Amino acid sequence: MADYAQSRSVRPVDGERPDPVERLDETTEALTQLHDAFTGEESLEDALQRVAETAARAVPDADAVTVSVVTDERPHTAAATDQRLVELDQKQYGSGRGPCLESALNLKPVRAVIGEHRDSWPEFEAAAENAGVRAYLSVPVVLPASDDSEARHIGTLNIYSYTAAAFDPFDEGLMRLFTTAASATITSAQRWQHSQGQVQQLERALGSRAVIDQAKGVLMAVHTCSADDAFALLVAESQRLNVKLRDVAAKLLESVTQPDEPA
Structure with missing residues (x-):
């Protein structure tokens, strides 16, 4: 050697x-x-x-x-x-x-x-x-x-x-x-670790997409608006609060799914 x-x-x-x-x-x-x-x-x-x-x-x-x-x-x-x-x-x-x-x-x-x-x-x-x-x-x-x-x-x-x-x-x-x-x-x-990371990113992205789509549905029903208009409302709220779009959507869903508190 x-x-x-x-x-x-x-x-x-x-x-x-x-x-x-x-x-x-x-x-x-x-x-x-x-x-x-x-x-x-x-x-x-x-x-x-x-x-x-x-x-x-x-x-x-x-x-x-x-x-x-x-x-x-x-x-x-x-x-x-x-x-x-x-x-x-x-x-x-x-x-x-x-x-x-x-x-x-x-x-x-x-x-x-x-x-x-x-x-x-x-x-x-x-x-x-x-x-x-x-x-x-x-x-x-x-x-x-x-x-x-x-x-x-x-x-x-x-x-x-x-x-x-x-x-x-x-x-x-x-x-x-x-x-x-x-x-x-x-x-x-x-x-393998890199591929696992990509899978996790994809799973998070899909999860975020699902939450946003559900929130859009709620806004469309409440405001009788189109999907594009509902998405624009979410984006505007995200920018106003300076938080992620997914978090805005999740908070909206939480507000409409929580049971009413007793008077």
Whole structure:
């Protein structure tokens, strides 16, 4: 893997690292779980949480996984397998620097041992040391480029370990494989959530239309006027009160449907 973010110091060597074939099996099983759980009908929050939990099982020594979503407005942690380590993400957001932000900026994995970047990311390094974290691997989840769009960053998987020698280039390769599948899951959830939003907007619009039509009917009966004239009365009242047309119509219907109070 030629393009991962290399740390400046020599990483510790651990002869007890799991066999590459075993690690590949772990990731394959996690990918299978991610695929089997996919329904195509879940919120983005649920999809991100499932991605985080599955990623934690995909790499040996992954003690916690968070998912950072970096937008133009402000980055935030959208999912986590251990809420206690969300503070590590927040230290990066607050200072504007850290591995998850660098990974999002360069669209490349960032892997290092705690203590290797004290000068570059002092806030994150201090928080990680206090939490007992000894190594991390931040991997971007990217929607690949197509004929009509560039590659788009969706989020970043932040994998934390209490073992200094937890991650190596092979783990990075495995997580690249995992994030390819994760991007499809997240994108599908985004599309479903968007479609749900459109459905809700349509339902609200239809509901408003029904209320307005009923109010027009009431005004037509009371004033013996046309549908256009009744609508014009509603619009005039809406402008006079400076409230939404639907609210004017609803208030009118409420006034004519409430039972008369006893004298």
